[in-house]
Amino acid sequence: MVLYRPREEQRYYYGADQTEVYWVHFTGNNVKNFLRRYGIADDTRIIYTGISIEYKNLFMSMIEELNLQRIDYEEMLINYFMILLISLHRIALQKPRKKNLQNMNDMEQAAQYFRMHYNKPISIEDYAVSHNMSISWFIQNFRQYANTTPAQYVQSLRLTNAKMLLETTNYNITEIANLVGYENPLYFSRFFRKQCGMSPSQFRKQLVLNAENCPK
Structure with missing residues (x-):
C-alpha cells in the first residue's frame, strides 16, 4: 500500500x-x-x-x-x-521471517492464477503437482504468503465477485453461481448463506430495500 x-x-x-x-x-x-x-x-x-x-x-x-x-x-x-x-x-x-525469494514468486504466481481462473474448476492438488510442489508444502507456503489457504482464497474470490454481481447486475442466482464457478446453484446458495448469514436472494433484497430507504 x-x-x-x-x-x-x-x-x-x-x-x-x-x-x-x-x-x-x-x-x-x-x-x-x-x-x-x-x-x-x-x-x-x-x-x-x-x-x-x-x-x-x-x-x-x-x-x-x-x-x-x-x-x-x-x-x-x-x-x-x-x-x-x-x-x-x-x-x-x-x-x-526469512523467506526464499523463489518461494514468494511461486506463491505470487499461484495467487495470480487463482484470480484469473477463480470462476473455473480449480484443483489445488493438480496445481501443486503441475508446478512440481508437494501439496502440503504448497498449502503451507501459500498460507504464509496470503494468510489463508489456497482453497479459502479461491472461495473468497468467488464470494466477493458474487456479491458484486448481486449488487450491480440483474443476473439470476443460477447465472451468478455459474459465473463465479459453481455449477450447482443450490451448493452456491448454501455456501453463500454460511458465509454471509443470508441467502443470495435475501442479500440482493436487502440491497434494494436499503437503496429505497436511502435519503434522496
Whole structure:
C-alpha cells in the first residue's frame, strides 16, 4: 500500500495488467499522531502488507457504505478504516521471517492464477503437482504468503465477485453461481448463506430495500 500525505503529488496507477486499485482519502486535525499510533512513521511511504482477500473485502465494504449511505454510514466507514490500520499494525509488529525469494514468486504466481481462473474448476492438488510442489508444502507456503489457504482464497474470490454481481447486475442466482464457478446453484446458495448469514436472494433484497430507504 502507498501512503500520500498532504500536498504530495498523487500518482494514480492504471497498468496494462488490469491491476485493481482502491483509494481511501482521509483527513483530520491530528493525522500524523493518529498514524504513529498504528506504527506508521512520519517518513513511511510504502507499506508492505502481503496479499490477502480481506483487504479487498474491506475496500468493497467501504464502497458499499458510500453508495448506499445507510444510517450511521460515516461511522461505519471509520470502523472499516480502523480495521485496516489495525491489520497493518499487527503485520508491522510480527517478527520478520526469512523467506526464499523463489518461494514468494511461486506463491505470487499461484495467487495470480487463482484470480484469473477463480470462476473455473480449480484443483489445488493438480496445481501443486503441475508446478512440481508437494501439496502440503504448497498449502503451507501459500498460507504464509496470503494468510489463508489456497482453497479459502479461491472461495473468497468467488464470494466477493458474487456479491458484486448481486449488487450491480440483474443476473439470476443460477447465472451468478455459474459465473463465479459453481455449477450447482443450490451448493452456491448454501455456501453463500454460511458465509454471509443470508441467502443470495435475501442479500440482493436487502440491497434494494436499503437503496429505497436511502435519503434522496
